[in-house]
């Protein structure tokens with residue numbers, strides 16, 4: 379086993395998490411790859427091990443307290459953690475009242491609660507060593523409310539505000555906190571929820587590798603927030619300049635299920 383300090387990647391069974399695991403292993407980190415599917419984790423890990431890199435896997439459900447505790451326990455048993463990538467996430471989309479409350483609660487547990495707990499339990503060791511970092515994966519939807527993606531956008535707004543606040547509190551500690559906001563990316567995220575509304579048709583899609591390159595470059599240069607892609611940066615910037623009641627209306631037009639978007643009454647209530 380390598381004596382180097384570890385990286386932990388959650389949601390490493392596919393999509394961006396698998397790409398993070400590959401990229402960090404290539405950088406020489408021993409990586410702990412976490413997700414629910416032991417089989418998919420093994421596929422990712424076996425492929426990486428062929429290049430001589432060191433990857434351990436842990437099958438854990440981050441929607442459960444026991445799953446999060448298992449990751450914390452494993453992290454503490456590994457020794458020094460240099461980098462925690464809070465990447466695991468899931469989304470629901472469509473009318474709020476048509477969503478499964480169980481799945482939405484699961485998304486809040488994974489996107490928010492697990493990210494909070496892992497950060498809270500792993501950062502103290504980094505602060506003690508005066509070295510390390512957290513990469514939190516938020517989303518472009520974190521910058522405003524998004525009707526029909528209401529719960530998902532709210533979880534990502536937490537990730538963005540939490541990461542920004544924490545990065546400020548930890549300035550000068552030697553621990554970096556970087557929040558990455560990708561736009562649409564070609565992964566399995568939409569396998570269950572579908573790609574939402576007109577936005578999914580017209581906004582550009584990145585590859586997971588492009589997002590990971592941008593995220594690690596942001597980490598290297600000590601950025602606090604990194605919106606990935608030019609079009610997404612323009613969107614985030616214009617969100618900041620647009621009155622919230624207009625923004626809500628616009629987002630509803632863009633993210634409503636296609637049939638609902640056509641029948642939108644188009645009201646802009648303050």
Ligand SMILES: NC(=O)c1ccc[n+]([C@@H]2O[C@H](COP(=O)([O-])OP(=O)(O)OC[C@H]3O[C@@H](n4cnc5c(N)ncnc54)[C@H](OP(=O)(O)O)[C@@H]3O)[C@@H](O)[C@H]2O)c1
Pocket residue numbers: 388389390391392393394395412413414415416418438439440441465466467468469488515516517518559560561562563564565566567568
């Ligand atoms: N794709 C996009 O367009 C996009 C855009 C902006 C932000 N993001 C964010 O990027 C991150 C990565 O998503 P992705 O696009 O790569 O999606 P993905 O391909 O669906 O990957 C999600 C990962 O999270 C894991 N996961 C899901 N539920 C889990 C649970 N309960 N416990 C542990 N692991 C769990 C999945 O593995 P298992 O199913 O095996 O557990 C999988 O490895 C997410 O935070 C997502 O919100 C994605």
